Amino acid sequence: MSKDFFSKEEFQERWKKVRSSMKKFNIDLLMVISPTNINYLIGTPAKGYQEFEVLFFSIDSDPSVMFTRRSEVEMMHDYSLADEVYGWGGQESEDPIEALNKLMIEKKFLNKRIGIEVPYYYLHPFEYKKITEMLGPAIVHDSTDLIGEIKLLKSEAELNYVRKASDIADKSFIAGLNKIESGITEREVSAAIHYEMFTNGGDIPSSPMNFLTGNRSMYAHGEPSDRKLQIGDFMHLQFGSHYRRYCCTIGRNICLGTPSSRMQEIFNITKEAGDACIAEMGPGKQVRTAHNAAVSIIKSAGMDKYRLHMTGYAVGIAFPPTWVEPLIVDGSSNRTFESGMVIAVEPPIFSYDDKIGVRLIDNVIITSDGVEVLSKTSRELHII
Numbered sequence: 460m461s462k463d464f465f466s467k468e469e470f471q472e473r474w475k476k477v478r479s480s481m482k483k484f485n486i487d488l489l490m491v492i493s494p495t496n497i498n499y500l501i502g503t504p505a506k507g508y509q510e511f512e513v514l515f516f517s518i519d520s521d522p523s524v525m526f527t528r529r530s531e532v533e534m535m536h537d538y539s540l541a542d543e544v545y546g547w548g549g550q551e552s553e554d555p556i557e558a559l560n561k562l563m564i565e566k567k568f569l570n571k572r573i574g575i576e577v578p579y580y581y582l583h584p585f586e587y588k589k590i591t592e593m594l595g596p597a598i599v600h601d602s603t604d605l606i607g608e609i610k611l612l613k614s615e616a617e618l619n620y621v622r623k624a625s626d627i628a629d630k631s632f633i634a635g636l637n638k639i640e641s642g643i644t645e646r647e648v649s650a651a652i653h654y655e656m657f658t659n660g661g662d663i664p665s666s667p668m669n670f671l672t673g674n675r676s677m678y679a680h681g682e683p684s685d686r687k688l689q690i691g692d693f694m695h696l697q698f699g700s701h702y703r704r705y706c707c708t709i710g711r712n713i714c715l716g717t718p719s720s721r722m723q724e725i726f727n728i729t730k731e732a733g734d735a736c737i738a739e740m741g742p743g744k745q746v747r748t749a750h751n752a753a754v755s756i757i758k759s760a761g762m763d764k765y766r767l768h769m770t771g772y773a774v775g776i777a778f779p780p781t782w783v784e785p786l787i788v789d790g791s792s793n794r795t796f797e798s799g800m801v802i803a804v805e806p807p808i809f810s811y812d813d814k815i816g817v818r819l820i821d822n823v824i825i826t827s828d829g830v831e832v833l834s835k836t837s838r839e840l841h842i843i
């Protein structure tokens with residue numbers, strides 16, 4: 460996400476919200492490590508997340524300081540709103556945490572009250588151990604979800620990028636659907652979808668496509684393989700389309716030839732569960748109520764043991780390896796839906812007994828008076 464994808468005023472509004480949350484937790488300095496959150500604050504597409512990096516964001520109007528690997532410094536200067544950028548490593552190896560310590564001493568950061576993110580995928584446990592030993596009592600708050608909570612409520616500009624991602628997803632799905640015929644491989648269908656995504660302005664996916672056919676459809680997750688499609692195959696296909704790093708996911712089900720009665724039955728139950736979930740979504744409505752509506756349909760059909768996946772989750776800015784934001788649609792949630800959230804709805808059924816898996820996924824925007832279902836692609840079983 461480039462600094463030019465949004466107005467300076469929108470970035471300033473984000474800074475205001477983050478600083479308000481920092482004040483609530485008595486934080487002077489926020490160490491931002493998640494690439495989605497770094498991009499939310501300063502706007503850059505750099506791939507620095509592959510190695511250790513951190514953005515120092517102050518409660519005051521002090522300069523924002525980006526610390527990243529040396530090879531990313533120039534891009535950070537040109538494409539981000541970071542006031543200062545420092546690099547580690549480069550021509551020779553260097554311990555990034557030792558370099559971080561030197562920078563924090565130089566900037567007099569060690570005497571501040573620090574909130575630090577501990578994201579699932581972007582901070583090695585050994586690095587975290589070194590950092591906590593280095594900072595000691597200066598760490599006053601686990602800020603892993605501080606920005607994530609703010610990002611759940613998206614601006615109209617952000618939502619327009621999500622809508623564009625959905626449009627790309629629809630076009631890409633149709634391209635894949637048109638490619639399906641007996642004898643073609645899963646990989647070839649995937650290639651057609653990715654070609655359409657990229658030619659329509661999409662970004663690299665933040666998570667691999669799930670495309671499973673025939674008996675493989677009973678598995679929840681699996682990348683496209685060299686398996687050749689056959690008449691009678693049931694399929695589930697899921698992928699995320701990204702526009703300016705904003706993600707929209709889609710999941711649809713396909714049958715090559717006439718589906719069996721069991722295929723159609725399991726599909727119908729899954730679709731009814733998704734419909735029931737969406738019907739219970741809207742501003743002020745309980746998240747767990749939507750989840751329970753979907754679960755009730757699946758349980759009533761006697762298929763609860765095949766409900767092997769969450770009912771839904773929030774999506775937004777996404778970098779590999781995931782597109783999930785910190786809101787999960789499940790029975791333990793005490794949250795309510797709020798206007799501006801984008802939620803992926805996907806209560807699937809994976810039946811090992813039947814060797815059939817159904818995954819029907821739609822993203823919805825929570826609006827001021829209900830929901831906006833993003834995908835325009837039919838939610839019915841696609842029969843070829």
